[in-house]
Each structure stands twice: as structure tokens, then as C-alpha cells.
Amino acid sequence: MLALLQRLTSPPAQTLYTLQPTHSTxxxxxxxxxxxxxxxxxxxxxxxxxxxxxLGLVTVxxxxxxxxxxxxxxxxxxxxxxxxxxxxxxxxxxxxxxWRYLAPSAFVVLFLVFRRGYTEESLTLLRGLGxxxxxxxxxxxxxxxxxxxxxxxxQDIFINEAxxxxxxxxxxxxxxxxxxxxxxxFPSLLPRRGTLEVVWRGARRCLWEREGVGRERLQDREKxxxxx
Amino acid sequence: xxxxxxxxxxxxxxxxxxxxxxxYQLSSKLxxxxxxxxxxxxxxxxxxxxxxxxxxxxxxxxxxxVIYRETTFPTVFSFFPVFRNIVxxxxxxxxxxxxxxxxxxxxxxLHARTMGLRTVFTDHSLFGFADAGSILTNKLxxxxxxxxxxxxxxxHTCKENTVLRASLDPLMVxxxxxxxVAENFRPLSHDLGGSNMPKPRAASGPPxxxxxxxxxxxxxxxxxxxxxxxxxxxxxxxxxxxxxxxVRFIIAGNGPKAIDLEQMIERNVLQDRVLMIGPVRHExxxxxxxxxHIYLCPSxxxxxGTVIVEAASCGLYVVATRVGGIPExxxxxxxxxxxxxxxxxxxxxxxxxxxxRAGKVRTxxxxxxxxxxxxxxxxxxxxxxxxxxxxxxxxHGEFYQGAGAAGAWSAPRGRAGGQSxxxxxxxxxxxxxxIWAGKLFCVCVIxxxxxxxxxEVFAPRSRIDICKDWPKKLLKEKNKAIxxxxxxxxxxxxxxxxxxPRRHKxxxxxxxxx
Numbered sequence: 001m002l003a004l005l006q007r008l009t010s011p012p013a014q015t016l017y018t019l020q021p022t023h024s025t026x027x028x029x030x031x032x033x034x035x036x037x038x039x040x041x042x043x044x045x046x047x048x049x050x051x052x053x054x055l056g057l058v059t060v061x062x063x064x065x066x067x068x069x070x071x072x073x074x075x076x077x078x079x080x081x082x083x084x085x086x087x088x089x090x091x092x093x094x095x096x097x098x099w100r101y102l103a104p105s106a107f108v109v110l111f112l113v114f115r116r117g118y119t120e121e122s123l124t125l126l127r128g129l130g131x132x133x134x135x136x137x138x139x140x141x142x143x144x145x146x147x148x149x150x151x152x153x154x155q156d157i158f159i160n161e162a163x164x165x166x167x168x169x170x171x172x173x174x175x176x177x178x179x180x181x182x183x184x185x186f187p188s189l190l191p192r193r194g195t196l197e198v199v200w201r202g203a204r205r206c207l208w209e210r211e212g213v214g215r216e217r218l219q220d221r222e223k224x225x226x227x228x
Numbered sequence: 229x230x231x232x233x234x235x236x237x238x239x240x241x242x243x244x245x246x247x248x249x250x251x252y253q254l255s256s257k258l259x260x261x262x263x264x265x266x267x268x269x270x271x272x273x274x275x276x277x278x279x280x281x282x283x284x285x286x287x288x289x290x291x292x293x294v295i296y297r298e299t300t301f302p303t304v305f306s307f308f309p310v311f312r313n314i315v316x317x318x319x320x321x322x323x324x325x326x327x328x329x330x331x332x333x334x335x336x337x338l339h340a341r342t343m344g345l346r347t348v349f350t351d352h353s354l355f356g357f358a359d360a361g362s363i364l365t366n367k368l369x370x371x372x373x374x375x376x377x378x379x380x381x382x383x384h385t386c387k388e389n390t391v392l393r394a395s396l397d398p399l400m401v402x403x404x405x406x407x408x409v410a411e412n413f414r415p416l417s418h419d420l421g422g423s424n425m426p427k428p429r430a431a432s433g434p435p436x437x438x439x440x441x442x443x444x445x446x447x448x449x450x451x452x453x454x455x456x457x458x459x460x461x462x463x464x465x466x467x468x469x470x471x472x473x474x475v476r477f478i479i480a481g482n483g484p485k486a487i488d489l490e491q492m493i494e495r496n497v498l499q500d501r502v503l504m505i506g507p508v509r510h511e512x513x514x515x516x517x518x519x520x521h522i523y524l525c526p527s528x529x530x531x532x533g534t535v536i537v538e539a540a541s542c543g544l545y546v547v548a549t550r551v552g553g554i555p556e557x558x559x560x561x562x563x564x565x566x567x568x569x570x571x572x573x574x575x576x577x578x579x580x581x582x583x584x585r586a587g588k589v590r591t592x593x594x595x596x597x598x599x600x601x602x603x604x605x606x607x608x609x610x611x612x613x614x615x616x617x618x619x620x621x622x623x624h625g626e627f628y629q630g631a632g633a634a635g636a637w638s639a640p641r642g643r644a645g646g647q648s649x650x651x652x653x654x655x656x657x658x659x660x661x662x663i664w665a666g667k668l669f670c671v672c673v674i675x676x677x678x679x680x681x682x683x684e685v686f687a688p689r690s691r692i693d694i695c696k697d698w699p700k701k702l703l704k705e706k707n708k709a710i711x712x713x714x715x716x717x718x719x720x721x722x723x724x725x726x727x728x729p730r731r732h733k734x735x736x737x738x739x740x741x742x
Contacts, residue, residue, distance in 0.1 A: 002685055009686050161278040161695075163291055166309035168278065168317060170693060193693040 012118070016195050018202070024127035026206050028199045030191050033118040056113040059106050066094045066102055114139045121186045123172075123199060125206040130154070131174070133185050153177040157203050159196050172196045172203075231615050232264045234320045236337075238330035240269035240287065244510055246534055247327045247352050250406055256283045257608035264697055266318050268311070270332055284698030288314055292332075304672055307335045308679055309687065315343060316692045322615055324348045325372075328355070328365065328390075334372040341375050342676045344649045346618045348611075349373060350380040350404075351390045354531045354552050366393040367662070371669050374657045377618040377647055380404050380611065382532040383553025389531075399628055404610045405557070406534045408541055410599035412511070415543030416518040417592060437587025438521075444581055445476045447520030447544065449513055449535060450527070452483030457526035457549060459485070462492045463570040464526070468577050469501055475581065477502040480516050517542040521591070522580050525549065528568055533557050541598040543591045547580045549573065559601075562594055651677055 012032040019027040036045045068075045069091055078087050120136040130150040137144060155175040161168050170193045173182040185199070235255055239247040255265040260283070271277075271289040279287045290310055314320070323340035325333030328351050337347045349372070356362045373379060373394040379401045381387040387401050438444070446468075450456045462485075469475060479489065479502065486504070493502050508516055513535075517523065523539030525548040533554045536546045540562045548554050549568040564583075566576035583589050617627030647657070651673075658669040 005685055006688055010688075010691065163277060163310070167313045167687065167692070168288075168310075 014189060014191050014195070016191070016198065018198075024206070025125065026202055027122055027124045028202065029120060029122040030186050030189050030195060031118060031120040032189065033120060052113050055109060059109045059113070062094065062102070063106050065090060066097075066099070069094050070099070111139075114141050116140055119188055120144075121189050123185050123203065125203055127206050131203070131207070133174075133183065135186075135188060147183065149174060149176055149183065151207065154207065157200065157207070159193070159200055164190065170196055172200055229616070229621055230262045230264065231322050231619070232266075232318060232320045233258060233322045233324055233615070234266050234268055234315065234318065234336075235324050235326060236268045236330075236333050237326035238270055238332045239327055240267055241281075242272055242275060246406070246532075249510070250350075250352065251326055252281070252285070253407065253409065253604040254608055254611060255285050257604045258611065259283050259285060260605075261608055261612060263612070264318075266314070266320070268314060268332070268336065280698070284700070286318075286698070290332075304335060304338070305676060305679055307332065308339050308676065309683060311336055311339050312343065312680070312683055313687070313692055315340070315345065316689055317695045319694065320345060322346045322348060322619065324350065326350045327352050328369050329353070334368060337372045337376055338673070338676060339680075341647075341649070341654065342673070342680050346615075347376045348378050348380060348614060348618065349376045350382070351386055352382055352531055354386060354389045354529050355393060357393070367665055369394045370661050371658070371665070371672075374661055374669075375647060375654050376400075378402065378614050380614060382406050383556050385553040385556065386531040402610075402614055404607055404614075405602070406532045406537070407602040407604045407607045408534060408537045408598070409604065410541050410595065410602070413514050413517070413538045413541035413595075413598075415541075415592065415595050417543070418595065438585050440585060441474055442585075443474045443476055444472070444522060444584060445478060445520040446522045446524050446547075446577065447478050447480075447517055447539070448524050448526070449480040449508065449516060449539075450525070451481050452485040452489065454485065455528050456483075457528045457568065458483070458488065460526040460528070460549070460568060460570060460573060461524070462488050464573045464577070465492065465502060466496045466498070467570070467574045469496075469498060471574070471578060472581055475501070478516065478520055479504045480506070480508045480513075482507045513538065514542060517544060520544055521584055522547055522577070524573075524577060525554070526568070526573060527551060527554070530554050536563070537598060537602055540594045543594050545580050545584060545589050545591050547573070547576050559597075561589070562597075 012034075014030050014032055015035060017029040017031065019029070034041070036042050065075065065078065068078075075087070078090065082090065116136060116138055118136075119138075122134050124132040124134070126132075128151060130148055130152075131154065132146055132148045134144040134146040153176050155177050157172070157174045159170055159172050161170055169190045171187075171190055172185040174185060175182050186196075233255075235251050237247060237251060239245055240251060241248050251267060255267060258265050265285060267285060267287045269287065269289060270292040276289050276291050279289065281287060290307070292307070315323075320340075323336055323345050325337050325347070326349075327333060333349070337349060340347050355365060357366065369390075370393070373390075373396060377400075379390060379394075379396060381390050381401055381403050382405055384403050387398070387403050390396065391398050391401055448461060450458070452458045461479075465477060469477070489502075489504060493499060493504070505516065517539055521544060523536060523544040523546045525533065525536050525539075525546065527533065527549055528551060530552040533548070533552070536548055536554065537557055539546055540558055546558060546563045548563055548565060550565040551568055555565065564576045564580040566572040584591075613622070613627075616622045617624075647653070654673060655670050658673055659666040661669050
């Protein structure tokens with residue numbers, strides 16, 4: 001019982017992915033996306049995507065039908081898709097449900113369909129150029145929020161602690177020249193200390209160490225799972 | 229054995245004050261002795277979050293509502309989640325609260341006991357028993373202190389006061405005085421006498437009497453409040469100045485009573501003989517003190533009176549009221565006492581002036597004497613012994629000097645010195661606090677315990693990152709370890725006693741008490 005409660009209330013597990021295509025580039029990504037490796041997990045993932053697509057299509061279709069019927073405009077594509085018999089039934093259905101119920105519920109369904117179920121934040125380091133932080137948006141409709149900081153304006157990168165809610169969290173911060181506030185890397189996920197230390201070491205190595213010193217043989221795509 | 233200690237109080241830097249400097253000095257000396265110390269206090273304007281001070285002292289400025297004069301609102305339970313988080317991530321073993329008016333400290337002690345940690349409380353002030361405010365404070369004090377492992381007071385008067393206010397077993401109250409950093413309070417002669425010059429006044433030549441026309445300056449440095457005896461000062465100064473023509477006053481500090489002083493100066497036309505210089509910062513106190521010959525302390529209540537030790541360390545002869553812990557602080561040859569009355573104060577100041585003029589007082593020797601008497605290292609050593617006692621690293625008998633059977637007064641004691649953590653034992657102790665208060669306190673403790681269980685489920689320990697300790701220099705640590713190992717071995721007590729002659733006396737007194 002207690003274990004169940006704990007599992008239900010715990011935040012989603014975070015995984016750190018390290019991507020190093022060349023020696024002077026590293027991308028660290030922290031993600032709460034569940035790892036799908038077993039067959040049931042992959043099946044579940046595919047099914048959920050299909051369900052989302054279907055739900056989205058149905059919602060858009062019903063909204064469109066309602067719109068056309070309200071304005072009493074021709075609905076030729078429907079006739080073409082469904083045939084006359086089903087079209088009549090759909091019209092009756094569209095007639096029976098009113099805008100005031102349809103619109104909000106369609107909105108909710110669309111919101112759920114486009115909602116991203118996970119958060120992904122990354123730090124890309126390019127030696128000699130700078131670093132870019134990015135945070136994925138909460139829906140599939142928007143791209144990630146990114147911020148590029150050139151190497152010349154980076155003063156320091158460090159791990160610090162701060163109060164967040166009822167707890168104290170570690171965070172990785174970048175001091176940017178000419179700015180009063182530091183830039184927090186992974187601002188919404190705030191990974192744990194172990195993860196941050198890996199990223200911090202990598203970032204310092206990539207930014208400030210000379211070519212060929214302390215270079216690490218990272219595999220092309222190395223996965224480091226960090227349990228949360 | 230090194231401990232992880234959390235000092236908790238509402239009062240800490242950047243706000244200046246006695247408790248603040250006590251906590252800072254004690255913490256840094258404990259760190260020097262190999263312990264890990266953190267300070268938990270509430271956020272000040274422009275200072276929130278986690279900070280490091282010199283020597284790796286980590287300070288948590290917890291964001292909280294401040295209601296009145298830098299004291300947080302006493303929300304009994306809201307501090308618990310944050311506190312638990314800090315305690316777990318810093319692996320704290322001992323929680324040491326300071327100052328009886330700080331609600332943060334009381335809450336921390338309550339929560340620490342719920343979490344099964346050892347607790348120590350240091351009282352820095354004296355309180356009355358009669359007025360409503362005191363009664364309320366005393367009840368609160370009784371609440372937290374019913375379940376504390378050990379209490380430290382800064383003077384014997386303070387101990388007496390605390391034991392009575394919180395109905396404590398006198399055995400579990402130790403007296404560890406404040407100290408001063410003597411290097412920061414050097415007399416002027418130590419500055420002049422550089423390396424090449426022989427120190428003119430520190431040399432033990434014949435005493436040099438002051439001429440009758442030489443001007444004697446009396447220094448007063450205090451916050452100008454009622455309890456500091458400013459009214460007494462206002463009444464006494466005209467009489468002193470009338471009786472002794474070649475005397476000047478320097479008064480530093482501000483407060484609501486400053487206006488009274490100014491009125492007195494104007495009424496008696498003393499502008500050229502009394503100099504008021506307003507508030508001075510703590511690091512400037514010495515520069516003011518060395519301008520004088522006599523320090524006057526007219527306080528009405530004082531638990532310890534660090535300022536008179538500082539004055540003596542600067543080579544000033546001290547005139548003080550005989551209140552609170554003041555008589556314990558300095559040996560008789562450094563002080564002239566007076567009852568807290570106008571006439572007595574005038575008389576005592578007169579005696580002091582006469583003695584200085586006659587050259588009977590060797591003020592130039594005070595600095596070195598004070599340096600031998602008070603040091604923070606010694607305070608840290610003695611505090612460490614208290615930690616040893618409550619965590620059972622030295623036996624009960626040794627800790628309490630064999631005085632009294634274990635638990636003759638408070639029965640439910642668990643291991644040596646420490647109180648038992650069992651909830652039912654704790655409830656027993658709280659229940660005895662009063663007819664209504666006892667029940668109320670019990671409810672508080674039970675709610676606190678339930679909150680603890682809830683937190684264990686919803687914010688499990690596995691989800692809290694452990695902090696890294698401040699890196700220490702290895703060589704130094706090794707030396708310390710050898711030193712401590714030596715101290716704890718064959719003749720640890722001898723080492724302590726040769727360093728501090730006061731200690732021996734105090735132990736005897738503790739025996740007498742029981």
C-alpha cells in the first residue's frame with residue numbers, strides 16, 4: 001500500500017542521453033519520456049499514437065460537420081466519404097448536440113491529443129561556438145524554447161542549490177556576461193545531483209579544455225539511465 | 229568523533245548582534261575541530277537560499293514570513309518539510325537551537341526530536357516571570373525544553389533563570405560562557421608597540437598613576453533601550469561630571485532612549501563633555517573603546533555581557549551594575565560594581581576614577597588576562613563535550629560528573645544523557661507541562677509525528693540528494709585527528725584543564741548545585 005502510494009506520487013523517472021557526433025560537440029538530453037524497449041511497451045506506444053490520431057480526426061470532423069450544418073452549406077466531402085445513408089444519421093447527430101457542449105469538449109479532446117506527455121530538456125555544447133539550452137514545449141504544436149549563448153559571453157558554469165517549494169534542489173547554472181540572472185540549465189526538470197555532475201564535467205571539458213586533453217571515448221549514442 | 233551539526237536560530241548575519249556572532253564563532257571553531265556545521269535561519273531582505281561563509285560554513289536562508297523585528301511567524305508545522313529535507317541532505321545528527329525568542333529554533337527542536345535526532349538548546353537571555361509576554365514565552369520554552377537533550381546557558385545566573393522558567397533538571401543544563409576574539413579587541417598600546425619597539429604599557433614596570441588634570445574618558449557602548457539602563461545613565465552622568473571636572477563621556481549606539489540623553493545634555497549644557505557618536509558597527513567598537521579609560525555598563529538585565537569582556541580586553545577599567553550574569557564575567561580586579569541605582573553608579577564611577585588616578589589598576593595587563601580567560605576554541609571544546617555526552621560517546625556518569633543517580637529527576641532517560649525517542653515517552657514529558665498546555669502540546673507532538681509519517685511516504689528519503697561536504701585540507705584534518713585521538717585517550721581532561729582554569733571551578737560549582 002505504502003509502496004503503491006509512493007510510486008503514484010513520485011515524479012516521472014528521468015533519463016540522461018548523451019549524444020556526441022564529433023569530438024567538439026556534445027548534447028546532453030534529460031527526458032522523462034518512458035523507455036520503450038519491451039514488445040508490450042512498443043505495442044502500447046503505437047496503439048496510443050493511433051488512438052490519438054483517430055480521436056483528433058474524429059473531433060475535427062465533427063467540428064467541421066457541425067459548422068457546415070449550422071451554416072447550411074454543402075457538405076460534399078462527407079457524402080463522398082460516408083455515403084448518403086450514414087451522412088443523414090451524422091447530420092441528425094450533429095443537429096442534436098449543441099455548440100455550447102460541442103465546442104468545449106472538442107477543445108478538451110484536442111488539447112489532450114496534442115499534449116506532450118513528457119518533458120525533454122537538453123544542453124548542446126559546441127566547442128569554440130557556444131552552448132544552447134532547450135526545453136520542449138508542453139504540446140506537439142509548438143517547438144522547443146531554445147537559448148544560445150556564445151562562448152565569449154559565458155563566464156562560468158556551476159552547480160548550486162536553491163529552495164524550490166518545500167525542498168532544496170541542485171541546479172546547473174550558467175553565468176552570462178552582462179546579465180544579472182544566471183541561466184538555469186534543465187529549468188523544469190531539475191535533475192538530481194548525479195546527472196548534473198556528469199553534465200557539468202562534460203560541459204567544462206568541452207568548453208575550456210584544450211583539444212586532445214581529457215578527451216573521452218564516448219559512443220555515438222550512449223545511454224545512461226539515472227533512476228529517479 | 230566528528231558530528232554533523234545544524235545550528236538553528238532566527239538570528240544570524242547579516243543582522244548584527246550577540247547571538248549571531250556567538251553562532252558564527254562557535255560554528256567556525258567547531259569546523260576547525262573537524263565537525264561539519266550548517267546554520268539554518270530565515271531569509272533576510274536580499275538574502276535567500278543557500279550560502280557559504282568563510283571556512284565552509286553553510287547557511288540556509290529559508291524563505292519565511294517575517295512578522296516583527298526579524299522574527300518569523302510561529303507556524304508550528306510549516307517549517308517541517310523544509311527542515312526535514314535539509315536534515316536528510318546534510319546528514320545532520322545534532323540540532324543546536326539558539327535564543328529563546330526564536331520560533332524557528334523551537335520548531336526545529338520539536339521536529340528534530342520527531343525525526344530522532346539529538347538536540348541542544350542555548351539560552352542567551354534572561355527573562356522575567358511576571359508579565360504576560362514572559363509567561364507566554366516561558367510556556368513556549370517549557371514546551372520545547374521538555375524534550376531537549378541538553379541545555380547550555382551563557383552564565384550561572386542565566387542557568388538559574390532557565391531552569392526555573394522551563395522547570396528543567398539542573399543537571400541537564402551546562403554553563404558555557406560566551407567568548408571574545410581577543411585579537412579584535414587589542415588596547416591601543418599593542419598597536420603602537422610594533423615588532424621593534426618594546427611595548428611601553430604592556431611591560432610589567434611600575435604602575436603609572438595618572439595626573440589629577442589628565443582627562444579620563446568614560447565610554448558607553450550600548451543600544452539605547454530601557455533594559456540596557458539608559459535611564460540610569462541619564463540620571464548619573466550630570467552627577468559624575470559635576471563631581472569630577474576632568475572627565476569626558478563618549479556614548480555610542482542608538483535607540484528610543486537617545487532623545488532622553490540628548491535632552492539631558494542640553495539641559496545641563498554638557499555638549500563639550502559628552503560626545504554622542506551614534507551607532508557604530510561591531511568591527512568599529514574597538515576603535516571607540518580604545519579612546520577611553522573606563523567602560524560604564526549601566527544595564528538592568530544582562531545574561532552575559534560580552535561587551536564588558538570586550539572593554540576589558542581593550543584595556544578599559546569596567547564599571548558595571550551588579551545584575552544578571554555580569555558579576556561572573558570578569559575577575560574583581562577589573563571591575564567596579566554598583567547596584568542598579570543612580571547614587572551607587574555615581575559612587576562606583578567615582579571610585580574607578582580615583583583608582584585610575586592613583587594608578588592602582590593595571591589596565592594594561594587586562595588584555596592578556598582576558599585572552600587567557602576567554603577563547604572560542606575553549607567554548608567549542610566544551611560544547612563538543614556536551615555533544616559527546618548527549619550522543620552517548622562519553623558515559624552518563626562521566627558527563628554528569630557522577631552527580632546523582634541517572635534520572636533521579638527526569639525518569640525516562642534512554643541512553644547515556646539523551647532522552648528516549650519513543651513517542652509515548654515523549655508524550656509523557658509533554659503532558660506534564662500544564663493542565664491545558666500539556667494536552668495541547670501532546671496534540672502538537674502527535675500531529676508533528678503524523679506529518680513526519682506522511683512526509684516519509686510522499687517525499688521519501690531516496691528522493692533527496694545527499695550534499696557533498698565542504699572539502700577540507702587533508703593534512704590539517706590528519707593533524708586534527710591525531711590531536712583529538714590523543715586528547716580522547718589518556719589525559720584528555722588534563723589537556724582541557726590546563727588550557728582553561730575556569731573550567732575546574734565551574735565543575736565544582738556544578739557539583740554543589742546538585
